[in-house]
Amino acid sequence: MxxxxxxxxxxxxxxxxxxxxxxxxxxxxxxxxxxxxxxxxxxxxxxxxxxxKDAKELVFHCVEDFRKECLDYATVKAAKQPAGTRHLKALFLAYLEYFVQYPGIYELFFKEALSDIDDNGNTTMLVVSLLPTLCEADWQHIAKQKELSRKEVETSKSALLLGSTGMLSLYLGRRYPSSYASFLKEAENFIDQQLK
Amino acid sequence: MxxxxxxxxxxxxxxxxxxxxxxxxxxxxxxxxxxxxxxxxxxxxxxxxxxxKDAKELVFHCVEDFRKECLDYATVKAAKQPAGTRHLKALFLAYLEYFVQYPGIYELFFKEALSDIDDNGNTTMLVVSLLPTLCEADWQHIAKQKELSRKEVETSKSALLLGSTGMLSLYLGRRYPSSYASFLKEAENFIDQQLK
DNA sequence: TTTAAAATTTGAACACTGTTCAATAAATTT
DNA sequence: AAATTTATTGAACAGTGTTCAAATTTTAAA
CATH class of the missing domain: 1.10.10.60 (Homeodomain-like)
Structure with a gap:
């Protein structure tokens, strides 16, 4: 048994x-x-x-669940938008919104040290691939419609990951900008610029 | 007395x-x-x-000193480059290099919670204005030479702050990318793209 | 069903952390 | 030199993570 x-x-x-x-x-x-x-x-x-092994190991077991929750949250939130840049932008903003709503989950995803727990980069992949996974279909669509070249898609994809991480770090960690409205405006400016 | x-x-x-x-x-x-x-x-x-008051207050007194150290480090490192995008790029890479060299200072600047210590956003300003201060003269130069419009300068300035913060967060916190060489390449790609 | 064995749960104990406060030590003034 | 003020200190308390032998519960065997 x-x-x-x-x-x-x-x-x-x-x-x-x-x-x-x-x-x-x-x-x-x-x-x-x-x-x-x-x-x-x-x-x-x-x-x-x-x-x-310890509380850290336990905490990182939550990453997978929260990742799925964030995927669902953003997917539902962006469902009304037509495929392509419009949908992509909605996903991006919903992704940010999720972490603003749960700052503890942001800390877990981006601040908690995983140096101790030998993870073989598994947690890193879950965290880093979240936004790209969310947007994958729209990137395909954008490339197909030739709105951006393959190369441009790659650099924009990268910029979105870096930019969103930076925005959350500064807003949730340093209250910059000081209001959520300003934060949202900055986020929109950023993605509009990157999708130019 | x-x-x-x-x-x-x-x-x-x-x-x-x-x-x-x-x-x-x-x-x-x-x-x-x-x-x-x-x-x-x-x-x-x-x-x-x-x-x-406590160790936190003490720790934040270090921010000012480290900020100055980083300014000096990057200024010296980029001194050979001609004013403009070349010099700006060198400053940007030196700025990243400084925090990679001292991950503890990165943690202090971008990860340590300052919610407790009522700081009136003073620490935030020191942290957030570091890179813009470093690059200010070059942005002026670029705008003067009409390499980029005023508006483009503003969005690029913002993108550089967000992107660098995101890069450091992912590299120092999540080992992404996994090697320093890849990290550097990503940083160069990013700034080249933003200065287009 | 009673007994033996295995598996699970637990609190005591230890070493660390931050913090307060009354007692001690040092410096200054009278 | 004595009195007063200032500076320094360790004891004490409440937290934290972690280990381990003892206690308990569950399972298997007789």
């Missing part, structure tokens, strides 16, 4: 992961502690170490 | 600031602790609280 054991293990791991996700969404990374997670999961803090 | 007291106070504050700067440069933000700083400064950890 090795099956039963695995089912139980997966279940308990899920309890810890769910508890961690709750904390990340509501209070942010600073409130994530071994004892805090275990309390929410209904276990002792020591039990956590039977299922995860 | 209020003078003597102030001199002494400034001196001791300097000892703590220097100790903090040493730690930030060598071991990074994770090693900054009240006891660690005080040890290096040659005082008890309790003495720190007589001169600073």
């Amino acid at each position: 090795v099956r039963k054991k695995e089912i139980h293990e997966q279940r308990v791991r899920g309890y810890f992961i769910d508890a961690t996700k709750e904390i990340l969404k509501s209070e942010g990374l600073k409130s994530v502690s071994v004892r805090n997670i275990a309390d929410r999961a209904g276990y002792s803090f020591a039990t956590l170490y039977n299922y995860f | 209020v003078r003597k007291k102030e001199i002494h106070e400034q001196r001791v504050r300097g000892y703590f600031i220097d100790a903090t700067k040493e730690i930030l440069k060598s071991e990074g933000l994770k090693s900054v602790s009240v006891r660690n700083i005080a040890d290096r400064a040659g005082y008890s950890f309790a003495t720190l609280y007589n001169y600073f």
